[in-house]
Amino acid sequence: MNYWLMKSEPSVFGIDNLARAKNSTTGWDGVRNFQARNYMREMRKGDLVFFYHSSCEVPGIAGVATVQREAYPDPTQFDSKHDHYDAASKADEPRWSMVDVKLVRKFDEVLSLDELRKHAAGKLKDMVVLKRGNRLSITPVTKSEWHFIEALV
DNA sequence: GCCAACGTTGGC
DNA sequence: GCCAACGTTGGC
Numbered sequence: 001m002n003y004w005l006m007k008s009e010p011s012v013f014g015i016d017n018l019a020r021a022k023n024s025t026t027g028w029d030g031v032r033n034f035q036a037r038n039y040m041r042e043m044r045k046g047d048l049v050f051f052y053h054s055s056c057e058v059p060g061i062a063g064v065a066t067v068q069r070e071a072y073p074d075p076t077q078f079d080s081k082h083d084h085y086d087a088a089s090k091a092d093e094p095r096w097s098m099v100d101v102k103l104v105r106k107f108d109e110v111l112s113l114d115e116l117r118k119h120a121a122g123k124l125k126d127m128v129v130l131k132r133g134n135r136l137s138i139t140p141v142t143k144s145e146w147h148f149i150e151a152l153v
Numbered sequence: 154g155c156c157a158a159c160g161t162t163g164g165c
Numbered sequence: 166g167c168c169a170a171c172g173t174t175g176g177c
Contacts (some may be wrong), residue, residue, distance in 0.1 A: 006165090007156085007162090009163090014166095033161095033172075033173095034173095054163060055162075055163050055164080056163095059163080059164070132164095133169070133170040134163095134170085134171090135161080135162045135163065135170070135172065136162095144163080153159080
C-alpha cells in the first residue's frame with residue numbers, strides 16, 4: 001500500500017464536489033505532466049490519497065481519498081474540442097492516464113499549508129509538496145509522513 | 154544535446 | 166495580479 005497527495009483547485013473541483021459525486025468517486029482526468037502521470041500509473045487500488053486544495057484562500061489538505069480504479073487512458077486526450085486534447089497521442093498508445101478516486105473522509109477543517117510548514121524542519125523535512133518550487137500535482141507521501149499528518153488532524 | 158523562449162503552477 | 170520555479174518545445 002502506498003500513499004499519495006493530489007492537488008486540485010477547489011474553484012474547479014474541491015473535496016465537496018467529490019463528496020457530492022456519484023459514489024463519492026471521480027475520475028482524475030486532465031493530468032498533462034509526465035511525472036505526475038507516472039505516479040498515477042504506480043497507484044494501486046486501495047492506496048490512500050491526501051486531497052489537497054491549491055490556488056485558494058487556505059491551501060492545504062482537505063481530506064483523504066482512496067484509489068478506486070487503477071490507471072486507464074484519459075479520454076479527454078482524444079477529444080479535439082477538449083482543453084486537454086493532445087493531437088500527438090495515439091489511440092493504440094495513449095500518452096495520458098487517469099485514475100478514479102473515492103472519498104474516504106473530509107477533515108473538519110483544512111490542514112493548512114502553514115500548519116504543515118511548521119514541521120518542515122522536523123518530521124516533514126523531506127515531504128515533496130513542501131519543497132521549494134514544487135509544482136507537481138501528484139506526489140508520493142511516505143508512510144511515516146502519512147501517519148504523522150493523520151495525527152495532526 | 155544545448156538552451157532560450159514560452160507556458161503553467163501556485164503561493165502570496 | 167505578481168513572480169519564482171520549473172516543464173516543455175523547438176531552433177540550431
